[in-house]
Amino acid sequence: NAGVTQTPKFQVLKTGQSMTLQCAQDMNHNSMYWYRQDPGMGLRLIYYSASEGTTDKGEVPNGYNVSRLNKREFSLRLESAAPSQTSVYFCASREGHNEQFFGPGTRLTVL
């Protein structure tokens, strides 16, 4: 099993550009999450999907959109990137109230 995979691993954008971060899990988990991690701020939840067909805002959703494409895939879109969105982005999946499984992260820089 690959677990949780994320693409790309690194990305540099210019202010105003758009991009989509991809996430896929092969563990048949119902719930999926997108977090951002910034120095000293811990993990902050952007959006989550409790099950296929549902998505909900987390703590810091502004400037982002998500799509739960199917049970396996959960993408995060930045429509117009801003320097404040420079961060490391993690996708995670989970079944019920068990532990989360995290991807390796996407390191995004917005110039």
Place this chain on the structure above:
Amino acid sequence: AQSVTQPDIHITVSEGASLELRCNYSYGATPYLFWYVQSPGQGLQLLLKYFSGDTLVQGIKGFEAEFKRSQSSFNLRKPSVHWSDAAEYFCAVGSGGSYIPTFGRGTSLIVHP
């Protein structure tokens, strides 16, 4: 609302010394408790978890944690730290009524040779 506090932002220990990382939570019922480790440039990996039963739980890499309901704590311990344990450690709490676990801010462990 549930919350998690990790009082120590950084902890420095010598290799071979014992380690205790503190975690305090706020939640009304019995929580689901987790410790994760994040090595530099990596995602988070589960060290151990507590749902119910024996309050002393064993995890991977020689770590253990003890759930103390009276103190609302779930401290992580290791009897002898290795240089490879240098990493960021996160405590998290979940509940039966929410799909969203709450994470602490993390504790950065520095290991001196």
